[in-house]
Every structure is written in C-alpha cells, then in structure tokens.
Amino acid sequence: MRLAVIHDTRKPDLPSRELLEAIKNKGLTPVFLRISGLSTSIDRHGKVTVFYGKHKLTEVDGAIVRSIGATTSVEQYVRRLTLLRELEREGTVVMNPVDGMIKARDKYGALSSLSKAGLRVPETLVTEDIGLAYDFAVKFGKAVIKPLIGSRGYGSVLVDNPEIAFRIFKTLASFNQVIYVQEYVEKRSYDLRVFVVDGGVLASIQRFITKPGEWRTNVAQGGKAKAYNPPEEVKEMAIKACEVLGLWYAGVDIAETDEKGYVIFEVNAAPDWQGLAEATGARPAEAITEALVKRCKR
Ligand SMILES: Nc1ncnc2c1ncn2[C@@H]1O[C@H](COP(=O)(O)OP(=O)(O)O)[C@@H](O)[C@H]1O
Ligand SMILES: [Mg+2]
Known part of the structure; x- marks a missing residue:
C-alpha cells in the first residue's frame, strides 16, 4: 500500500516527516508530494490523469493532506482543491476529506x-461593511480581529478601543480583505x-x-x-x-x-x-x- 503526505513546501516539515516515518514503520510505502507539483488533465476520451511533475501518479491508496498552501491566490486555492477532489474521485482516500477541509x-x-x-462558539461577525464591524466592536468593547483563514495565532489582534478597531477595519477593506471579528472570550x-x-x-x-x-x-x-x-x-x-x-x-x-x-x-x-x-x-x-x-x- 502506498500512502502519500501532501504539503506545499519543497521539503517535508516535522509533522510530515513523522507521518512518512509512521507509514514506513507500518511496512507501507510513503510518498511525499508537493501540492504545486501535482497536475490533472482530461483527455479526449474524458479520462482523468493525475501527474506528479511529468509522470503519471498511480497507485496512491491514501493521502494525508497537511497543507494546500499558506499564501495561495484564489485560482491556486480553487485548483488545488479540485486536484484533491480528482484524487478522491480516482480512488485515493484523502485525509482529511476535501469537504471537511474546506x-x-x-x-x-x-x-x-x-x-x-x-x-x-464566540459571538462572531464576518463582513465587508466597516460600519457594521465598528458597531460590533463598540458593542463588545473588547474584540478579536482574526484572519478568516489562518493558523498558529498569527495575525490575530485584540482591540479594546473601537477607534483602533475602525482603523484596522478600514485598512482591511481598502485591501479587499474581509473582516472577521469576535467578542473577546474571558x-x-x-x-x-x-x-x-x-x-x-x-x-x-x-x-x-x-x-x-x-x-x-x-x-x-x-x-x-x-x-x-x-x-x-x-x-x-x-x-x-x-x-x-x-x-x-x-x-x-x-x-x-x-x-x-x-x-x-x-x-x-x-x-x-x-x-x-x-x-x-x-x-x-x-x-x-x-x-x-x-x-x-x-
Ligand atoms: N474570541 C477570542 N477570545 C479570547 N481568546 C481568543 C479568541 N479567539 C482566539 N483566542 C485565542 O487566540 C488563540 C488563536 O485563535 P484561533 O481562533 O485558535 O486561531 P489560530 O488558527 O490562529 O490558532 C486561541 O487559541 C485563543 O487562545
Ligand atoms: Mg487555534
């Protein structure tokens, strides 16, 4: 049985290395796949092929997806998810399942x-409306502004001043970013x-x-x-x-x-x-x- 670990970096990070090791220790074949190196095509018969680099990817029974990329464009994001769905459709068991991941x-x-x-869950607002976000910050006094997609605490800000919150909301909106804000939970x-x-x-x-x-x-x-x-x-x-x-x-x-x-x-x-x-x-x-x-x- 061949099991893949999918990540966006060239070299496996620590969790990926541990997964590869765990797969090997089970007597199975580990494969590390960089998500940007995976491609899919449809031929004239409607047959889908998944490639890794220039080669056909075959016989991957399962794949653990550790990252689909930290800084993707919308098109990269869409393509990478579709790619994982193609893998699922072609019979690879993808973990976590793509739907759950999304x-x-x-x-x-x-x-x-x-x-x-x-x-x-905390009281939460997602919006592109600065006024609505400002009202939310005023209502709660202490609010947490977070990236809608993010991890490890990076980019999350605690504000207890609605005017500072307003400046942040305005800046986010001016860069076409969405505003994701929560009550601060004590x-x-x-x-x-x-x-x-x-x-x-x-x-x-x-x-x-x-x-x-x-x-x-x-x-x-x-x-x-x-x-x-x-x-x-x-x-x-x-x-x-x-x-x-x-x-x-x-x-x-x-x-x-x-x-x-x-x-x-x-x-x-x-x-x-x-x-x-x-x-x-x-x-x-x-x-x-x-x-x-x-x-x-x-
Ligand atoms: N609304 C909140 N109120 C109080 N603390 C929060 C709130 N949201 C997040 N935190 C703190 O910040 C940490 C990171 O937030 P989280 O939503 O888990 O995002 P991340 O993906 O960055 O880990 C949480 O583990 C928690 O300690
Ligand atoms: Mg967290």
Missing part, C-alpha cells in the same frame, strides 16, 4: 456549522487543545499563556502545553465538532469560561502536534496513519 478552513463557516449543531490563563483522531480523543492539553500581555495560547506564540484529561463534556464537544465538519482528525481549540462554560474557538483540520506530543507522549502520526489505513482497506 469547511474547517473557512473559520466563520465552521463556527456557524458548529453553532447550528448546538455547540457554543477565558482562563489557558485554553484547551483536544486532539481527535477517528472519532475518539487521542490526547488533550491545556495551553498556558506565558508571555506578559499575551492573550493567545498557541504554542507558536509562546503557549506552554501541559497534559490534561478534560471532562467528558469537553471530549464529546470535540468529537461532535469533528463529526459536524466531516473531519477524521483535528485539533479542537476550546476555552473554559466562568460565564458561558466551554466555547469552541476553532477546529484545525491539519493541526501541529509537537507541543501536544511532548506534553502527553501521544503519537499523532501513528494514530492518523492507522485511521487512514483502516479507511483504505474498506
């Missing part, structure tokens, strides 16, 4: 689906990262803020991970969130609040796991590979 990547869309399924000095694989919780951590003035808990922003066994309620929330979005594995970010109980910030369809693995001893790469193999055998 749903999770749009952070507002994902929260809306979670909220409809009865899971609590969480504790930590939040929870629940790592779900195949409908179960593999491991969880509390992520503590360590830098003065910091409000984000991401490990990439200095957050410190501590192993944690969350209450059943939290585990169920995280598992349900993955079900709702159609994800076979994910990192679910959850705040613990006094006022509102547990609140989901986001669901990561290709989460990093180094901090979590070090703190808990969990081996996400093995678990993810196993979940994929199981589905390839169906």
Whole structure:
C-alpha cells in the first residue's frame, strides 16, 4: 500500500516527516508530494490523469493532506482543491476529506456549522461593511480581529478601543480583505487543545499563556502545553465538532469560561502536534496513519 503526505513546501516539515516515518514503520510505502507539483488533465476520451511533475501518479491508496498552501491566490486555492477532489474521485482516500477541509478552513463557516449543531462558539461577525464591524466592536468593547483563514495565532489582534478597531477595519477593506471579528472570550490563563483522531480523543492539553500581555495560547506564540484529561463534556464537544465538519482528525481549540462554560474557538483540520506530543507522549502520526489505513482497506 502506498500512502502519500501532501504539503506545499519543497521539503517535508516535522509533522510530515513523522507521518512518512509512521507509514514506513507500518511496512507501507510513503510518498511525499508537493501540492504545486501535482497536475490533472482530461483527455479526449474524458479520462482523468493525475501527474506528479511529468509522470503519471498511480497507485496512491491514501493521502494525508497537511497543507494546500499558506499564501495561495484564489485560482491556486480553487485548483488545488479540485486536484484533491480528482484524487478522491480516482480512488485515493484523502485525509482529511476535501469537504471537511474546506469547511474547517473557512473559520466563520465552521463556527456557524458548529453553532447550528448546538455547540457554543464566540459571538462572531464576518463582513465587508466597516460600519457594521465598528458597531460590533463598540458593542463588545473588547474584540478579536482574526484572519478568516489562518493558523498558529498569527495575525490575530485584540482591540479594546473601537477607534483602533475602525482603523484596522478600514485598512482591511481598502485591501479587499474581509473582516472577521469576535467578542473577546474571558477565558482562563489557558485554553484547551483536544486532539481527535477517528472519532475518539487521542490526547488533550491545556495551553498556558506565558508571555506578559499575551492573550493567545498557541504554542507558536509562546503557549506552554501541559497534559490534561478534560471532562467528558469537553471530549464529546470535540468529537461532535469533528463529526459536524466531516473531519477524521483535528485539533479542537476550546476555552473554559466562568460565564458561558466551554466555547469552541476553532477546529484545525491539519493541526501541529509537537507541543501536544511532548506534553502527553501521544503519537499523532501513528494514530492518523492507522485511521487512514483502516479507511483504505474498506
Ligand atoms: N474570541 C477570542 N477570545 C479570547 N481568546 C481568543 C479568541 N479567539 C482566539 N483566542 C485565542 O487566540 C488563540 C488563536 O485563535 P484561533 O481562533 O485558535 O486561531 P489560530 O488558527 O490562529 O490558532 C486561541 O487559541 C485563543 O487562545
Ligand atoms: Mg487555534
């Protein structure tokens, strides 16, 4: 069985390397594929061919998609998703499934689906209307402005002054960027990262803020991970969130609040796991590979 790891960089990053290693350790054949190097064509008989570089890509039973590119143009984004769909249609089991990946990547869309399924999320607005965004910032006093598509805490800003928020909204709008803004959730000095694989919780951590003035808990922003066994309620929330979005594995970010109980910030369809693995001893790469193999055998 050949299993691929798909990423946008030339060389595999650490999670990708661990996945390749896990695939090899299972006695299977690992392949690293750079997403920009994959192409698809339709011939005169309507037959679809997937290429890697100039060669036909054949017999890839499953693929774990770690990244479809951090800074893509709209056309690249559309093409890359279509490419993954072609792989799916041609019989490769793609993990996470493309539909789930798309749903999770749009952070507002994902929260809306979670909220409809009865899971609590922050009050959130997505708009291109500066006035509406300003009213939202005034209403909440403290608001978080985030990239609609983003990760590791980068580019998220906490504002407690509506006039500063207004300047940010105006700047975003002038660059044709959408405005994605949330109420600031009064969480504790930590939040929870629940790592779900195949409908179960593999491991969880509390992520503590360590830098003065910091409000984000991401490990990439200095957050410190501590192993944690969350209450059943939290585990169920995280598992349900993955079900709702159609994800076979994910990192679910959850705040613990006094006022509102547990609140989901986001669901990561290709989460990093180094901090979590070090703190808990969990081996996400093995678990993810196993979940994929199981589905390839169906
Ligand atoms: N609305 C919010 N209120 C309070 N803290 C937040 C809020 N949104 C995000 N955070 C903090 O910032 C971190 C990063 O935000 P998140 O939505 O998970 O985006 P990213 O994809 O960048 O990780 C969260 O883990 C949390 O600690
Ligand atoms: Mg996050």
